[in-house]
Amino acid sequence: MVLSWGRAHRFEHDITRLRPGNEAQQLKAAFQGNRPVLAHGLGRSYGDVALNEDGTLLVTPAMDKLLAADWKTGLVRVSAGLSSEELLRICVPKGWFLPVTPGTKFVTMGGAVANDVHGKNHHKKGSFGAHVTRLGLQRSDKGYMELSRDENPDLFALTLGGLGLTGIILWVELQLTPIRSAYLDVENIKCRSLSDFFRLSEESKDWDYTVMWVDCFATGKKLGRGIFSRARFKKDGQLDVHSQKAIRMPFAMPGFILNKLSISIFNWLYRIRPAARFKGKQHYDPFFYPLDGIQDWNLLYGPKGFFQHQCLLAPENGEEGIREMLERIAKSGQGSFLAVLKVHGPEPSPGVMSFCGEGVSLALDFANKGPSTLQLLSDLDAIVEAHNGRVYPAKDSRMSPEFFQKSYPDWTKLEAARDPKISSSFWRRVTGKNKASSHD
Amino acid sequence: MTDKTSVPKTILILGATSAVAVAFARQACKGSAPQLILAGRNEARLNEIRTDLVARGASETSSVIVGDLGDPANVAGLYAKIIDDAGVIDDVLLAYGILGDQSEQQADMATLRSLIDVNLTSAAMWCEAVAATFETQGHGRLAVIGSVAGDRGRQSNYLYGSTKGALERLCEGMAHRFAGNKDITVTIVKPGFIDTPMTDHIEGKGGPLWATPEKVASVIHRAMNKRRVRVYAPWIWRWILLIVRALPVPVMHKTKM
16 A cells, blocks of 8 residues: 555555666556556655555656766756655765755655755755756657756646646756765754744845744744754765664554643753754754654654645745744644744746745644544635645645635646646645546 | 775676666665676666666776676677676676576476576576686675575475575585685575565565565675675575474475465
């Protein structure tokens, strides 16, 4: 069974693992079948963007070749199933780093393109798609195509953040960023309130990476308190690669383990621990990927899984909207202990359907406690909608079609450019075609 | 020659398109820029793999040798070509082999013969050719991929198992032959289930006994560095096979293994 990272959906799939050398045949066979097809990488999307109920999943991680690499310029072309984890092991010793990286290194390059992922440097570097120079795509109707800003530019822009619907992404050409050390200068700063967060973000504009962890249970004047982190790569030092050692979550924890009390205690410990005021040198692995050290950490949320919610609010509405959301969460008592705030930069994403844009984003997760959690999430959607914001498809599994279509008005362009053989559970849900059989 | 990071080596990989071989070659590219000689049948795949490995740090001088390695008639010619190009060969991985379908091998003599030609006859010839080179140059490390199936004849795959078992005898004998020379090592690696295209058709694949090609490849590297003669990949198979080998015949014959 293939689950997404939130583990809240259990769908039947027909699964084909793409194999180097056989992939052309495998793609052809999948396209000739009657079921809708979708590429699936490492399954780190939380909701249903990488799921395809009763359809075919083409699982990509065995497609992990480097097709070309110029280590003088940092331009690499890689198979879509290659993970950030493996690419980092190759490029860091050569003095290159991912231009943009999300909070886990277990994502494929194809997935990074399809979701147009972002990271702690959005305010400086924009989204992942901004660094993609060329793509190879296999379509059921038009065959093999290459896309770039000059060649098939419309389809290129629709493929960045296109949720894998414009064709099967075969390879990605990417401009890496030079580094002279695998270590960063990191400063963790205590943040006392929401306005403090916006002040710190403004002050830290010149830092390459900024992010804040928020304590969701703080209310009143303390609302928005947390730990603000900023960092930049050191100018010189060792180009050490991350360790591949990790401990593993052995089984799904019982659902009651995460409750208001345990999360409050965690939040308190997290805030008072010495590292919360850490200033100094840190390797990229703990800085960017703190949770990668625990394999299957999603099992912490119990057998029913969990929901993520990440929104982006326009800059002018940001503070007010975030305040409302945090108040609503504190009232619910369903705390999120991985709550993350980040100010995004003005650079527009090259992706037509990209989540990224200027404003402030808040990422939350909630154990699946059934109707009360779904109600909370709908209420959060309503606040986002009232502030002209949008929710990140890669993390969603329940937003309404109306809200999606309103907040991503260009969805009709993606629908028009979609490969007729490709679809996903997410897409059928938000376009109101819920059954795989109604797929055209 | 025991230092694995400093001096770039020349590494010959026989059956370079196999998943374990690719993982082995990729791991060899860490820390040094080895010259790889990638031998196999599928030229296009070999060239893609060469590009991947060079991008990962293998030397630009890495090359591709195209031929049917499993045909005993080809071994001498192909090896002469390889040795002409390379001069010195430091490490060799013999990674090719076929599993096939035992019922076909039982029903058709030609299929049976080809199984033995590929897995044993040609492999023995490659090993001896490589051993002669090692002897002349005074150093070298050979690793051969065997199988846990070679440890005891079992009704389900004794034909395949017998080829791999014989290969193990060959390797252990060759290791004995070079026992006095610490710069020449011979290693037989015996994997269990590996998650590769070769096993994609097996129902119920997956679970704790299935190893990734990367895992098996890292066991091979470690075994070579530690100059081991015989290793299971991963280690759990050592204990499983200890039990399987110890089963008395009457008990064994009651099972369907």
